[in-house]
Amino acid sequence: MRKLIIDCDPGHDDAIAILIAYAHPEEFEILGLTTVCGNQTIDKVGNNALKIVELLDCDIPVIQGEAKPLKRDPEPQPMAHGESGMDGPVMANPTSTYASLSAVNWMRETILKEDKVTLVCLAPLTNIARLLTEYPEVKDRIEEIVLMGGSVYGGNILPKAEFNIYHDPEAAKIVFNSGVPITTTPLEVCKAGAFPLKEIDDFEGKGKISQFVYELLKFYSGYALRHNMDRTPIFDMTTIIYLLHPEYFKGRKMDVDIELDGQYTRGMTVCEEIGEYSSIDNPVNVLLDVDNEFHNRVFKEAIVALDKKGNKK
Ligand code: BDR
Ligand code: CA
Secondary structure: OEEEEEEEOOOHHHHHHHHHHHOOOOOEEEEEEEEOOOOOOHHHHHHHHHHHHHHHOOOOOEEOOOOOOOOOOOOOOHHHHOOOOOOOOOOOOOOOOOOOOOHHHHHHHHHHHOOOEEEEEOOOOHHHHHHHHHOHHHHHHEEEEEEEOOOOOOOOOEOOEOHHHHHOHHHHHHHHOOOOOEEEEOHHHHHHOOEEHHHHHHHOOOOHHHHHHHHHHHHHHHHHHHOOOOEEOOHHHHHHHHHHOHHHEEEEEEEEEEOOOOOOOOOOEEEEEOOOOOOOOOOEEEEEEEOHHHHHHHHHHHHHHHHHHOOOO
């Protein structure tokens, strides 16, 4: 059983990632959802996280994190995620509240109480960079950081940069050079797992969680449609599916560092193959491929399981 802290900015794909993790109580204990500004402002992504927890009727704490990147201004992404950060589903305003600590302090306290914790990072790495800088004593208790971010060959926000890393490159640089073991699910593997648009309608009206996923994907797939794609990556979800079934993924160990500036390259994950001349102490496990059919079967089965579970805790 892995104990997870999910650091996120919901976000349609963050929301689905959280659902898939929650659908597997034998594999994961979700200690909390920490939020960080990324897809939308910290208030909006926090509100969305509370909505997800209320939809699941569970008592996972939501802890608000950093409202801006370490050195830059926030750059929300309404084109991909809408003004609310999770446009599509119409949901009541949440009635629950955030835990009282800041995300960085809550993570420190929580990690030091546990033997080992896995940090699952689905958003810009601002909270994580601050945690590792301010409280380096947590490093030994972090089993692994498994993160959605970066790319080996091309970007989605700039020609060579992926959004999560681009949004706070200084934070990403701290995390990638922290010495903590890291696995990444970059754009390439998320695209390998992309979900066929023609299957989105299959979720409609099947149950409470299916309907939520249907409404999320109806909005979220707009991006793929505008780009003439017949499948959509559900980026953050791929990270959770890796944690469930690493044997279905292929990857390579690489040396990864972060480009901080550059008109086309700010936030680029500069990936170097480990060869006979490299002397890298802590290479990053970079995932590059996944069995598409299996990946999407895990997704669909998890949603069916959540519908069946209903509101039972
Ligand atoms: C990443 O950026 C966000 O828009 C998504 O939630 C995902 O974490 C993909 O580049
Ligand atoms: Ca995200």
